[in-house]
Amino acid sequence: GAVVSQHPSWVICKSGTSVKIECRSLDFQATTMFWYRQFPKQSLMLMATSNEGSKATYEQGVEKDKFLINHASLTLSTLTVTSAHPEDSSFYICSARGAAGGSTQYFGPGTRLTVL
Amino acid sequence: AQSVAQPEDQVNVAEGNPLTVKCTYSVSGNPYLFWYVQYPNRGLQFLLKYITGDNLVKGSYGFEAEFNKSQTSFHLKKPSALVSDSALYFCAVRDGGSGNTPLVFGKGTRLSVIA
Numbered sequence: 001g002a003v004v005s006q007h008p009s010w011v012i013c014k015s016g017t018s019v020k021i022e023c024r025s026l027d028f029q030a031t032t033m034f035w036y037r038q039f040p041k042q043s044l045m046l047m048a049t050s051n052e053g054s055k056a057t058y059e060q061g062v063e064k065d066k067f068l069i070n071h072a073s074l075t076l077s078t079l080t081v082t083s084a085h086p087e088d089s090s091f092y093i094c095s096a097r098g099a100a101g102g103s104t105q106y107f108g109p110g111t112r113l114t115v116l
Numbered sequence: 117a118q119s120v121a122q123p124e125d126q127v128n129v130a131e132g133n134p135l136t137v138k139c140t141y142s143v144s145g146n147p148y149l150f151w152y153v154q155y156p157n158r159g160l161q162f163l164l165k166y167i168t169g170d171n172l173v174k175g176s177y178g179f180e181a182e183f184n185k186s187q188t189s190f191h192l193k194k195p196s197a198l199v200s201d202s203a204l205y206f207c208a209v210r211d212g213g214s215g216n217t218p219l220v221f222g223k224g225t226r227l228s229v230i231a
Contacts, residue, residue: 034218043223093159107160
């Protein structure tokens, strides 16, 4: 199947700093990318949907100014957590999908963010 | 709006026995259904999907799932469980008739296969 990579796999930062997470589709062009957040022993919660070259669409309750998403190319999307606080600590997972319709969503390995 | 229900938080099965992980869904249009597996501290791995065609879908690692439209179910099955199948399983759905919609996930079912 298609491969999606994320970098970094884990990051520890101080409260108030910003952290950028990269998501890349390695062997296909991702017209749409999704960012999810997962708390321990819980399901994935969709944060936002981004199409290449367009502004991301955020889910209700997700602060767009805090979670900046950029989908600059068909193979790269970034999520920047600005002014991170301990409550932002979580497992962030990106997902990418190629052509619309029945195309499968492929997931990255996730990024564990810990804010001290 | 679409939704997925996985009624069991935990399923325990003995190695070599058949396993079933249940999933029911709600969607206004045509359901596109997926199963993913997650190992600890890892992302999700795609197992199988139903878009159209045969109701019985075969996927990776010997897993299969049966689409039942009347019961709005898409249960995951495997004839003979392995200890290595122990993981967290997610069922997901999207409305196939609504363009570029994201997947909506169930809460997950933890499968434990006991040797």
